[in-house]
Each structure stands twice: as C-alpha cells, then as structure tokens.
Amino acid sequence: MNNTLVNNLTSEYAMQHSNIWHLKQFKVIYFAFIGLVLVSFNFVLNDALHKKIHTSGQQLVKQIYDLNLAPSINNEVLAALVKSEGFMLKPQVPAEHFKHLVSVEHDVFTYKTLSLSFYHYSTWVKQGYLFVLLNLVIIGAACWFYCWWSLLKEAPKQAVQKALIKSPKLIKPKHKEVGVTKQVKSCELSSLYGVSLASHSLFILIECTCNFDKNTDKEASFKVAIIKNFTELKSVSVELLNSHYLAVTLQNVPVTQLDRYVQKLHKTVFLLCRNHQNTITRKNIKVGSCNYRIGADQITVYQLAKSALTLSQSSLLQHCHRFPLNHSQEKLLSSEQVIENVKKNKFILFFQPLFELSTGDILQHEALMRVRHSQHGLLAARYFINQVYSNQDALILDKAVIGQVKKLILSEASALTVSINLHPNNWFNNEFWEWLPSQLAELKLNAKLQFEISEADFFAHRDSMAKPLNIIRQSNSQLVIDNVQSSEKIAALVEHSEVCAIKLSYELVHLLNEKTHNQKQITKIVESARYLNLPVFAVGVETQKELFMLAKLGVVGAQGFYFSEPLQEFTQAVFH
Template identity: 50%
Template sequence: MHKAFIKLGKQKKIMYLTSFLLVVIIFNVLLNNTLHKKIHKNGQQLTQQIYELQINANADKEIVQALVQSKGFMLTAHSNAEHFKYLVNIQHDVFSYKTLSISLYHWPAWVEQAYLFLLLNLIMLGAASWWVRWWKVIINKPTANIPLPRTQTKAAKKPSTQIATLNCEVKSMYGATTARHSLFAIVKCDCVFDENTDIQASFKVMIAKYFKELPSVSVNLFDANNVAITLNNIPVEKLDTYSENLHECVYQICRRYRSTVKRKNIKVGLCDYRYAAEQPVIFKLAKSALLFSEKNVIQHWHRLTLQHDQEKLISCGQVIENIKKKKFILFFQPLFMITSGDIVQHEVLIRIRQQPHGLLAARYFINQGFDNLQAFELDKAVLLQVKKLILTEPNELAVSINLHISNWFNEKFWDWFVTNMQAFTKERKLQFEISEADFIKYQTKLTYAFEKLTALKSVVVIDNVQSVEHIDQIASQPIASAIKLGYALVHNVDEKAQQQKQVKNIVAQSKLLNMPVYAVGVETQKELLMLAKLGVVAAQGFYFSEPLQEYTHATFY
C-alpha cells in the first residue's frame, strides 16, 4: 500500500508539471499574438502616414527610411540577420493604404519585446512556487498516530546506521535539563470507513509523512473509530502547535475516505509526559482530556500535562527504601570505538521504580542531600548488583560506575570496597567515573580513594569535560585514564562552529598527553561523523544503542 501511495504521488507530480508547462505555453502564445497584432497596426498606421504626407516612396527614400526606422521597421532585411538565419527569421509584410503599398521587414515580436516574455515567465514561476508552498502548509499539516506509550522501549534493530533518537532519555542520562516531551493522544473519529480499508496502515503511512521531522511516531488502532497516537521528542514550547496539527491532520486523513467528515467529528485527548512515566497514568490523563474535548463545541482537542516536579518525585528516604526492597534496575550503556565498532566499556546506569512516575533516572534523585550512610547504602547496592550481573556473563569488558560524590571521601566506603570487591575489580576491570568539576574541586580529598584504586589497578574516567582548561591537571594524575566530553559539547556539534573548536582543542591537548577522548550523548550520524573528524576515538548514545539490561547484547551498526 505504501508503494501505491508513492506511485500515486509521482503520477500527480507529473500531471501537475505537465499542466504548468501547458499554461506557460498558452500564455506565451497569447502574448506573442497580441504583440504581433500591435506590430501590424503600427505598419498600417505608418503606411497611412506616408500616403497622407504625399511622400514619394521611390524619390524620397531617406525620409521614408527615417519614418520606417522610427516605427521599428526596415525597408530591407538587416545585414546582421545572416548571422541568425538559422535561429531567427526576419518577418516580411506588405502594408497597403488606398493606392499605396509598402514592403517592410521587422523582427519577430518575441525578439522585439523579449523582456516582456521574460517578465511573464518569471511571474508564473513565482506564482507556481508560492502555490506549492501554500498547498504544503494548508493541506499537508502534520498528523500522527502511535501505539500506547511504554515505560521502556526495546532497542530498534535496523540494518541502517541511523537509529531513532530518544532525546528525553538522553538528556535524562547526561544531566541536561529536559526541554522535550512525548505526546500521547487518543483520537475518536466519528466517521465510517470502508470495510476494505486498512485504517491502521493508511494512518501510519500518512502520519510518517506529516511528522517526518520527529524521530519516531507510532499508531495503534483500538477499533474502527478510536486510534492511539504517540509523538516523541517534541519541544515543550511547541506542544500546543503539535496538538492542533495532530487534530487537523487526522481530519485531513479522514477526508480522503469520507468527504462529508467535519472537524467537529474528530475529537482528540492528549497527555504530554517525560520519559519513564507510568503508562496507566498517561492513559488516564489522555482519556480525561478526550472527555473535555468531547464536551467542548468549539475546541476539538484538549491536552493535559503529567507533572514531573523533580524536587518532589522521590525523597532520599524513599530512594534508600526502594534500594533495600530491590526496586531498582541497572542498565549498561556501551561505549563504541568509532573506527572499528569494538566496545571499549559499559557505563552503569541506575533506574529506581517509584509510583506513579515509573522508572526514575539518577538525575531525579542523585543531587538530593543524601547523608554518608544513605550514599553508602546506595552505591553498595549498585556495586553488589553489578558484581552479581557480570559474574553470570562470560564477557570481560570494562564496566564504568558513577559513585555518589560523598563516597569518594568516605574512608569506610573504600575499606568496605577493598574487602568485598578486590578480587572482582582486578579480574573484571572495574573502573569509575567522576565529573571534571568534582575532580578539580576535591583533588586533595580524593587522595585516599585514588590510593585504594591504584592498589587494585583500577582507573578513573573524567566525565563531563567542558573545556581544555584543566586537561593538563587531569593528565598529571596517573589514575586518570580517559576523558569524556560533556553532553553540551556533543549535542549538535555538527552545526556549532564554537563547539567544534572547543572539541578540537580538547582532542589536540589530550593527544599530546596520551589520553583518549570519548563522547557521550551521540544522537545523529552527523554528530558522529563530525566527532570522528575532530579526533574523538569512541562514543556512546542512542545513535548506537539504548541502555541494555544485558551488557553483552550490543551491536554497532
């Protein structure tokens, strides 16, 4: 069916182009005929003028010549015409008035008035271009249909190098402020479709076309009149625009099958939410929004927001309580070598389940005021779970863990670590990550932790590096093995010259100090290609893979 739509689209384009060319030809012919008639009228008036002045055409050739030239005619074919005889034929006409007949030559109308033909064709081209743009805006407004939202999507397996981006989760992982939401909608269509129409397939094809700027859209059909739609990665400031466009596009799609459908026959209830929200809560809000729109005579769509107040999502006590109850999941984010595709390491990411918000990323609770005991409990649980998961797998890749900042200074934590993780650390290449800001700020306090890790032959990766300023200081610490660029430097690096310059400087300085540079949060192929060009050796992000529960299941397409 998709191929049929494409074929139909090509046929329409050919038809529109043929019609446009036909209109252009017709207007040019009409203009040429009009100008030719004007030339004949001028010739006739010239003949009349010569007759009335009683000028002898044979005796007074100079006077006649002057009059003829003033009207744009020639008594004999112009000598330059020989150069153009195969391109332009000079026209010859005999004009008569009473007893006087004069033979005159003149250039064709389209040569004499070429600027008029040029102006006419430019106007028609401009009008056609404006009409095409207007048609796309008015007729092809975006629409979207999608299945029910899921709290966790599985990694898409595509044979191409482009994997759909989930910016909301990317920003959640790397500590950036999320400015994009997903939009879930329940659409009620008061319209009857033909029994032979594959409604879901039709909606998917058309919506993919209307919302091609979004990384992923999906459609799920409840029944003949109810459709669930999800749009991902929408800027918060454009949520109302997409909500309105969604209603308009469903209306336009329905009109393809039932011309009698009106906008009031399409009702839409929407809920916008952030990543990891609970599906039942989203569905209830969308259902409530649909009831609002059904009761409203004027506005046919209504949107409700699932509020995510970071400060109130979960308290420190609730975090530790859920940790003790094993209500958390660890994911592994693979880091790929850009040139070979080999996996360098896996970064461990923790998600805590909290009703009604679902799986909460670390950024929703890690910056709260944990005391030393609570931070100890949190990282101890993570380390023991990492040990348990990795020992069940035959892979010996390095695993990288982000510790709570207070544990870096807690000698009791490191004494426990040496006792319980010593053999595992040496065998499994366990390593740790710390942000550049904390590394620079607390270097003196980090001495005890670095001594313990050095004794265990473990290393530290410096994360969230933003500039070249502290590279020398980082490289002077033997335990520092690599640096990771901050998400702010990586995001849209292919479009920002200033970011490219910063990355290039960091890479150049790190190369002199024999320290590899990694990138986090890579979302597009263009970002990856630019980072490779700038000398970054490895990268991670949703362009390659979503976080994995089993860290051996990773492939670099």
C-alpha cells in the first residue's frame, strides 16, 4: 500500500511539473494574444477615426460649395472656416523635438464641381485620449481574466490535496490497550518534573569578538546596556572575564521565559558591539547558559554554561545554547565514564509515550537512555550525548540500547511501537548496519521499531545513507524525521517510502501559544506533510495552552512532560 501511495504521489508531482510547463507556455501564448488584440483594436480605432475625418472634410467642402465661396477671392474666410473644422490649407511644421513623432497628412475632398486640398494631423494626435482609454480597458480586462484563470487552476490542486488527505495514513492508529494501563498519579506538574515552576537563575557566558575603542570602558558599557534592558529583574550582575568573554547572572527569571531572556541578552550584546564595529555579525556573538535554582553548585553551573558555549561556538546557525541544572543532573559525565558505565550495564531505558490528540491512544514510545552515577543518580542522555565519541564508542552505545529494547519488547505483552534515536556516527558505520539486520530478524517484531534522525542530518547525508535506508525498508522498519523546523524540504520526502512521520523541533513547540511566527511555520509544515500523508508530531509539550494550539494547527500527536514523565514500563501512561 505504501509503494502504491508513493507511486501515486510521484505521478501527482510529475503532473504538477507538466502543469507548470503548460502554465509557462500559456503565459507566452496569452501575452502574445493580448499584444495582437491591442494592435488590432488600435488599428480599427485609427481606421474609424480616419473615416470620421474624411466625412468631416466632405461636409466642409459641401458647406463651402453651398456658400459660393471662391477660394481665390475669399481666402481669409475660407481659412477661418477650414481651421474651425480642424483642417489646414497649408501644412504646419511641428516643433523640432516632435517632428519625427507628429506627421501631417494630406487629403483631397470633392463635392460636385468643387475640389479642395486640406491638411490635418494624424488621428492619434488629434484624439489620442481615445487610444489611451482603449488600451487601458483592454489591459485591465486581460489582467482580470489572468487572475481569474489562475484561481481557477488552483481548484484541481486543492481537490487532489483533499483526496490525499482522505486516503489511509502511512501509520495505522495503534489499538488501544485494554485492562493493562494504569493511571498516572494525580500530582502537581512540579513534582512530576522535579523542577520549580516559579523562577530560576541564569548564568550566561558570552563570547564577543568585537574591537572597542581604547578609551572605552568595555565592562562599564556592557553593564549599562544590559542593566538598562533588564530593568524588570531584581538582580543583574555583569563581569568582564577577559577581552572577549563576559559573564552575566540574571536572577528570578520565570521558567517559561528562560530562552527568551537568553535571546534578548544575545541581541543586547550584538547591538552594543555593532555600535562600536559596523562589520560585526550575529555569528560573532556566541552564548552559553545554565539555569539553576538557589543552592546549586556554582562549579557545576559554570561547567554546564561552558559546555553550552562550546556547542554554540561549534554551530554555524544556532548562536545560543542552554543547559538546565536539575536536582538529579548536577554533574556531567565524560565520554569515557559513559562508555565504561554502559559496558558495566549501569544504565536504564525510560520510555516517553506519544499520544494521538484526537483519541488519546498511544502511538509510540521514544526510548530515552539514563546512565547511572554513583552520587547523582540517573543522568539524562542530553548531558553526555553531545560529547565527542569514537565510532567504536558510538557503536557500543546503540548496541546496548537496541539490545535492551529487544528484551523489553519481548517481555511486554504490548503491540506498541518503540522509537530509537541512533547516535549520528552510526548512520555511517558499516559495522553497525551489518550487525543490525540479524538483530531485527531475531526480534521478529521489527515492524514495531522506528529509527529517528534529525532533519538536518538526513538531508545533508541522505545520498550517502543508501545502505541504512535500504536495510530499514527491507526489515519493515520505519524512519521518523526529527527536529523539523520548516516546510522547505518536506516535499522531497515523497521519494522515501521508509519515512513514516515528522516530529517538530522543540524550539517551534516551546511557548507556541505566544509566538505567531512559530504558528505559521507549523501550519506550513502540517499542510506540506498532509499532502504526503505524513502525520506531524510535537515534542516537549509542557503546558495546556501549547497542547490546545497544536491541536488547532492540525498536529496529530504529541509527547512531553505535560502528559507524562518518562516511564520504565510501556503500560504506565494514559492520556490526560
């Protein structure tokens, strides 16, 4: 069925390209036709006006004949009469700069025995306003018809889109589990997350490669600019670490506005630097931040902010990164510690449920790794996954995750799908893709497995991922495109039948109800995905307002702390 749908979509795209070609040909023919119409009507109008002039000349000669005016005797009277009718007895030479544009025509008019020779200007000179009016009417009518025809051409495309929307989904809705689900305990969101929903403090490290004037007090300039732009905060401190690094602490920042304050600080520093150096760009300002609560270890806070700054410095597009410091995540593990703990089986998998918004059914679970630490308990993957790993270490990580998922799927009497985020290195590791097919064959439930990859990685390397994509198709597994931020490249997914869903980036979902730009982006993504019959999911949903807006925009499913914390068992979550 998927192949048939893809073939149908491919034929639709081919038809669209054919329609575009015909549209271009129609434009050429249409505008050529309008040009021909303009020339023809102008010619007809010119001929009609010329006949009118000829009739006037004939009547003038008749009038002269009836008055018995002899041209040789009554020359002055004749000249006045001829002039009153718009004719001339002698040609008048036009002005020097009009002589090539304005021509004088000569005609002989006869009535009975009287013949007179008159001169007159061209019809388009005498009655040019008629030509202007005629051309405006024709051009206006042509433009109206073209706009109407363009709207008419859109109707078949919309009909095709509606037909595709009504066709079966690539992902069939999962059957609701009966008798095995347990209610999540009724408790406050804060206890579920383990974080305070009131306010946090922000420690921010800023790198700015800006050359200030020697007579300028750099630290004082930053202090004045930052304090002036953050007057709503009770406490703001600014310290210049060296010529290129700045440390800023913002206290009592609302948790829901942490990212907005980081972006605002980036903009403040950028504008200040640009006043001193016109050539500076936003990429010259890099920001790393850590949000924490009162009593947090300051060394750990600094290390997290420094790690976030390192990520910003290594990114060409994202100039700000933020790491939160939670009560169970106060220390980062080095890559060596992570691999050592994984080898010793000191890790556990949690599962984040993804709910269908219309029915409340669980569509899938996303596997999340937690590595044990002797002092700080379980640490989330985001605090070590961005560190540098060798291909062999990355292989060990994903082998451990997939092995654990196999055990849980075989032990749980559930038909739910599990989604796995592979380490980026393993998409290009032949050893991993030679190992994986045997594991999927042994599982015998490989249709339940989905693999996630970020949009940026997929489109940057899809030409070199032929083997992994082929294995995913042959094993009846599927691919989810994660971290989607725009609709620009979604149409290209028509070529990939293994892609079964799209997940929005956290940046688009966070505070969605307050950001109209994000709402427009998600609307475009949903419309483009709907044309390919791909469901769109949201991640990181934290508030009811975000959920309502996602449902309004047409998002199919969502996951996040608003619904449930990550769980150790498949059957512990239900839709709130």
